[in-house]
Amino acid sequence: MRILIEKGHIIDPSQGIDGIGDVLIEDGKIKEVRAKSKEQGAESKKQKPHKSNSELRTIDAKRMFVIPGLIDMHVHLREPGFEYKETIKTGTAAAIRGGFTTVCCMPNTYPINDNASVTEFIIRKAAQEGLCTVLPIGAITKGQKGEELAEIGTMRNEGCVAFSDDGQPVMNSLIMRRVLEYSKAFDVPIISHCEDLTLSEGGVMNEGLLSVTLGLRGIPAEAEEIMVFRDIMLAGLTGGRLHIGHVSTEGSVKLIRDAKRRGVNVTAETCPHYFSLTEDALRDYDTNAKVNPPLRTKRDIEAIKEGLKDGTIDVIATDHAPHHRDEKLREFDLAPLGISGLETALPLSLRLVDEGVLTMNQLVEKMSFNPARILGISSKGSLKQGSDAGVTILDTKKEVRVEAEKFVSKGKNTPFDGWVLKGMVVITISKGRICEWQ
Ligand code: DOR
Secondary structure: OEEEEEEEEEEEHHHOEEEEEEEEEEOOEEEEEEEEEOOOOOEOOOOOOOOOOOOEEEEEOOOOEEEEOEEEEEEOOOOOOOOOOOOHHHHHHHHHHOOEEEEEEOOOOOOOOOOHHHHHHHHHHHHHHOOOEEEEEEOOEHHHOOOOEOOHHHHHHHOOOEEEOOOOOOOOHHHHHHHHHHHHHOOOOEEEOOOOHHHHOOOOEEOOHHHHHHOOOEEOHHHHHHHHHHHHHHHHHHOOOEEEOOOOOHHHHHHHHHHHHOOOOEEEEEOHHHHHOOHHHHOOOOHHHOOOOOOOOHHHHHHHHHHHHOOOOOEEOOOEOOOOHHHHOOOOOOOOOOEOOOOOHHHHHHHHHHOOOOOHHHHHHHHHHHHHHHHOOOOOOOOOOOOEOOEEEEEEEEEEEOOHHHOOOOOOOOOOOOOEEEEEEEEEEEOOEEEEOO
16 A cells, blocks of 8 residues: 655654655555755655555645654553553554554563563564554563573564663662673663662652652652662673663753763663653642652753753653553552553653754654664664654644543553643554544
8 A cells, every 4th residue: 555645744853854745655664755855955856656556545744744653662561461551452552642653662561571482472462463563672680670680682582672670770780780781792772770779669759848748758869860870880881782761850861961971872761751740740649640760840850851952861752651540549659650651742742842942853853763773773763765654643733632531541640631732643654554533
């Protein structure tokens, strides 16, 4: 099948394209892009329309943005083991609704993805039921216990694109050193969940005046920053490929900025909730805003925005962490951590464009091009000829009210319920399917 997307505002950082034009898709691959590119300063040479007998579907994308399908390098799909929270089918449907055509799923399932047979299960299930591409992330340590390295090599061969003990830090520095050494040999990023458990233990929110006022145990910013510092040191020592997950504090941004200046092989991500909400969201003990790392302060938000702007933070990922309603209804101390993020990430991130923090081009870099580059998946995150045809079409002017109950994800746990946001995904093209909303 052929799909022609006409007259949209195409943004493709991989080719410096930022202008009105057409995208032709054929048999699931980008066949041709004709647009004004920044470098060319003029419309690229018109080519004769490709002759083909296959059916042609034309999409009018006037007044819309046409961008490479978004890539989320940090989601929890919960399958196998926690299908009551989410499945590969519902999680990828939520991804598509949110404009994502590729998601990378964290290993904290049951069983944990710490060996090739679990990796193989996820890949097989995703091929059967996934609405978008699913790329698994393997555990760093067996059982995510932090004691013994998992089968990195065999999981890599089976298709893992990164390794992480996300949800848990690797407290043992020697193990972190070893996996960073492995990351060079297997050319794969290590996504670090930075949390010093000895400082965070028992904590449920940011440590500060508010935690004292609310009578909740706090987690100091230093619990994250000490581990960011340690991992940067280990990346320096080994030359391994370090990616810092869910950055939430000013101090972490500073440490990463400094490390990058010194040439350390480090990249970083943050999530929409860390630049959209402060700890104030917890004033009414709303468990939907309980997340790890915790929501921080205004100052941290400003630093994160600055880090996104100057390139210290390469990626916006969701850390999509769906939980069952009944679990989030528990007492604050006992409710699980996490936010269902796939269906609000793009409009929340578009606020950064409205505020002038990012250009549209930088936003696409952080939500598509950079994740592809970090993960080494060159067939995605681009509209170059021959790339996989994951494409997102969005109307950035359209206002939408967040309605958790209408989420496609099983996880309705969002602190953004009722928010009115600008930016609606109108069409997501993934795996040869066109998903369309009004
Ligand atoms: O809030 C979080 N939820 N942070 C994590 O690191 C793990 C995640 C989960 O698995 O629920």
